[in-house]
Amino acid sequence: MNHPHEVTKGLFPGDIVFDIGAHIGDKAAWFAQRGLEVVCVEPQPEMVKQLTERFQNTPNVSIKGVGLGSKRGLLQMSIASxxxxxxxxxxxxxxxxxxxxxxxxxxxxxxxxxxxxxxEFGVPRYCKIDVEGYEREVIKGLSQRIGIISYEFTNEYMDHALDVLQSLIKIGYTKFNLSLGEQDHFYFPRWLTYYELASTLHASRQNVNLWGDVYAN
Structure with missing residues (x-):
């Protein structure tokens, strides 16, 4: 997942941002410094500890030590220490x-x-999802259109990326774009329709090094 992106140009102090897969909070810190209300979601206990210490004096950052998925309960997470x-x-x-x-x-x-x-926190203007292959399940837990959503994709799991697009269409998203790798700008100069982006992703399957983020608006 790339560094804070040109999509953040449309955010203003007081806007809510969800940082799902916050890790140690580098992106959350960037958002918080600009006056945004940041909700960090991080399932790894050690990362939650670091987030809590890092943002203990930052009132516009909230931390949820949970995971997101398609149904409530307990789920085993594999940890790479x-x-x-x-x-x-x-x-x-x-x-x-x-x-x-x-x-x-x-x-x-x-x-x-x-x-x-x-x-719990309100409708975010931007929701960043970086969950290492679990994007489909996270989006299944959303029943309404919120602000701009970004989620990671890789070429070997392009079917998953397309499934997420389908779910987003069903709750009202109509415009899409990409950023590739660590780039901090959109790949396309305009927002694309679902069909335009789906065709692009289909055609990119043979690029074994392809990865980045899909943006939905």
Whole structure:
């Protein structure tokens, strides 16, 4: 997931931002410094501890030590202690480009819905989702259109990215764009329709190094 992006130009102090998969809070800090109301969602206990320490004197940052999914309950998370950004709820993630990563422990995590987060904190103007292959389940927990959503995609799981697009269409999203890799700008000069973006993603399947973020508006 890239650094705060040109999409943030449309955000203003007091706007709500969801940072789902906040890790140690670098992006949350960027948002908070600009007066945004930031909700960090992070399932890894060690990362939650670091977030709590980092933002203990930052009143516009809230921290939820939970995961997001399609149904409430408990779910086992595979932890990669040496590379915690690759920790995941998604078994298939371990067979992709990070197949050589070592997931050396696991923990049970409380799962809530994205709808629950909206009910608790309000409708975000921007929702960043970086959940290592679990994007489909996160979006299934959202029943209404909120602000702009971004979510990570990789070429080996393009079907998952397209499934998320379908779910977003059903709740009212109509415009889409991409950023590639760590780029901080949109790939296309205008927002695309679902069909335009889906065709682009289909045509990109053979690019084995392709990854980035889809933006929905």
């Amino acid at each position: 040496k590379t915690p950004t690759l920790s995941t709820f998604a078994p298939h993630w371990k067979a992709g480009r990070f197949v050589n990563c070592e997931w050396d422990s696991s923990t049970n995590v409380e799962i809530i819905l994205l709808d629950d987060l909206v009910n």
